[in-house]
Amino acid sequence: MERKRIAIVGVGLIGGSLAIQLNEKGLASKLIGVDSNRDHQKKALELGLVDEIMELDEATSNTDVIVLAIPVDAIIKLLPSILDKVDKQIVIDLGSTKEQLINVSKDHQRRGRLVASHPMWGTEYSGPQAAVHGAFENTAAIICNANDSDADALEWTKNMFRKIGMHLLEMDAVAHDLHVAYVSHISHITSFALANTVLEKEREEDAIFELASAGFASTVRLAKSNPAMWVPIFMQNRENVLDVLNEHISQLRKFKSCLEKENYEYLKELIEGANKIKRIIK
């Protein structure tokens, strides 16, 4: 696989972790970092995530591949002007929502240069210092509306994801946004709300700290996630997230009703139903 000059726009958790993988798998002849945050620029250089920092326009004209690893609202804002400037370059976005992205790009004359993708990897941390080795391995990379991408761009992007250890799925953007509402977005809302519940009611923080079990830590882990990333995701996937959130609240009400009515047979059934997740999550 030919090494390319690659610009990473947004050298935070996702962009930084991808930079490490691109380096280690020998996919980049040069890695250019682009970031609006000066501290992140500096930190990305210090950590050796990228070789050089450039402004977006300069990076766009001096690289072969432009990877967008910024919040989804920033992707929507920057994408049209990036596509205006590209010629043979490949533009890969890594955003967690896809329908609006497809809508703003579908009529662009350079639409073919864009590969709309979503690697199902992340942690609850953010910024260049959150970048880790071995990220993305053994997880899925979803490519949306792949037929609208040029063959060469699609091919290179798929190979890149494979080389960093991912398996590929193709999906329509509308279906993608619905599925991720279930398997990713609702988990974050649940976790944020659980953290707020405990912080609101349990004023004795020392007690939480001393008693918190591994189970609690696991359920509340995602509550550390960055609002700058998540607010735009919820905005763009508002309708799907609302549907799933309504269902989740009604599922919680069933537990509440069992406890109120002391209907422990039904409570057992609800838990047995939930246990079926074993079939799906190992």
Added chain:
Amino acid sequence: MERKRIAIVGVGLIGGSLAIQLNEKGLASKLIGVDSNRDHQKKALELGLVDEIMELDEATSNTDVIVLAIPVDAIIKLLPSILDKVDKQIVIDLGSTKEQLINVSKDHQRRGRLVASHPMWGTEYSGPQAAVHGAFENTAAIICNANDSDADALEWTKNMFRKIGMHLLEMDAVAHDLHVAYVSHISHITSFALANTVLEKEREEDAIFELASAGFASTVRLAKSNPAMWVPIFMQNRENVLDVLNEHISQLRKFKSCLEKENYEYLKELIEGANKIKRIIK
């Protein structure tokens, strides 16, 4: 520390994992397993978790320490008759709720032989085959109403928990049940309800399987937990769990309201509030 003959009543996840630790730390001269489930008896012997299987009465009269690692409803049921039969033995219960336990034992003439404890450790699996090495290490063991235990029983139990790597906390049973509603019980309800949400709405199980991220797996992990353990916990801690569940539903409604009204400033504030859990959970 003097080795003792120890009976483990309930050789499942908790009892089996404790048996492994007692063996490895040289705390037991003999380990007797008691279990109403024949398959578990057999499996516990096969796995070498215990040296011998006995009936409860026989084990009670032939050991120095009786550890109750059974569901909390079974503890309440068996405890009075066990206390009726003990003389100098130490009885340690490991249940996740404490107020009812204290109530059924407080006027017993052998109350002093009981050490009411709750090691804050567990996994979402159950049965002897779920027992693991290194369990309990670096987690808290709570002892409730310690003043009502005889000095020798309390001393030996504390040393046992320390030897298996735990740190000790003492707490009143009423306070215990309130705190664990926040830091353990609500996490399980959230996780059960999240599993049911996804299983209910997302009929394409393949999509969940392919797409499920580490974040989702982490949030839904506890949904695999055993109803035989959890229904009795929720029954015994019903009022506290209902309070926390009501608060949790109202916290989720705030997220819903933000999305419905497209109030993204407030959504950001809610997430920033949740981020404060960082102070508490590393």
